[in-house]
Amino acid sequence: MISLSEIDTTVKRATKAVGFPWGIAEEVGKSIRILEMFGLPGLKNLNEYFKVFNSKKFQNVTVISKSNISKISYCPIISGINFLDQVHTLEGFEKIEFENFAFPILFIPFLSRSSEIIGKKIFLKIDEKEFLLNFNQSMYSSNLNVNIIERANNIKINFLNNENSFSNQDWQELYKLSEKTFVEETEELKKKAAGAGLTDND
Template identity: 60%
Template sequence: MRSYSEIDTIVKRSTKAKGFSWGVAEEIGKNIKQLELFGLPGIKHINQYFKIFNNEKFENCQSFNKSNRPQNFYCPIKLGLSFFDQSISIQELNDIEIEKMAYPLIFLPFVSRSSEIIGKRIFLKIDQKEFLLNFNQSIYSNYLSSEVVEKADVIKIQFLENKNNFSEEDWKELTKLSENTFVEETDELKQKTAGAGLTDND
């Protein structure tokens, strides 16, 4: 099995070889490593994408609206970088739709990292494949295949408001239970703990 350090290094060098800057290559190395860490086929996707990269006219999006559509197909790397850089302002739209993206799984880590930056969970839907991105800590998905997703017709992104997954009643009951851990300090306990933590050198 290849180490994650190897994955990071090889992807960075490959990205630079396709004409991207070292700064962008660093980002893609981290992203593909993250996909592999989460059990998603990052290497397979970036390898296939680089095979066609120079043969297609992929587009970027400099500013995002509620609905975004290119004439050809969006580049998942350039679009991902734009999304990540603008994520704080994009979240104010609450939800956006992006049409026609090549190899959209490459775009996914940019959204996951944005979730951490803005402090919100993000729901991402790539056609019928769903992903819940949790502050760049985990990804829940119904996509369990290693198949390559060459294109997406529609990508939907929704920024989720933070809320507790428990009721106020649950919280009150647990808080009341936690109070049982406090022990009343008796004279005997005071004597046992007197001078605790001190040494002869103090």
């Protein structure tokens, strides 16, 4: 088995070899490592992308907007790097769309890292395939058996607000149960507790 460390190093060198600068190559090494760790086919997709990288043209988006449309496919690496670099601004958009995106699987780790940077979950839809990115700690998807995706017509990105997945009633019911571990304090003990004996208005 190839270790993640070997994947990181070899991907970094290969990315430099196709013409990216070292700083970007370092980011791609980490990204493919993340994909492989999460069980997604990062190396396969990157390999296929690099096979066509120098023979085809790809769109290098710089300033990402709410809606990004291009006649030539967006480069997942440059788009990913730009997304990562601009994420503090982008989270204000709530929703971002790309049309015509090359090898979109390679975009996922940049979004995953972005989720960690801003502390918000990110919901990603690559055509019909859905992914939930949780602060770069985990990834949830019903499409984990994806293989190589050469192109996506549409990519939708939602920054999710930090909200609970349960109702207030669920919480109250569980809290009540947790109270059964508490012990009633005597009046004497209450008097000796922290802050006792001092005026509250000093």
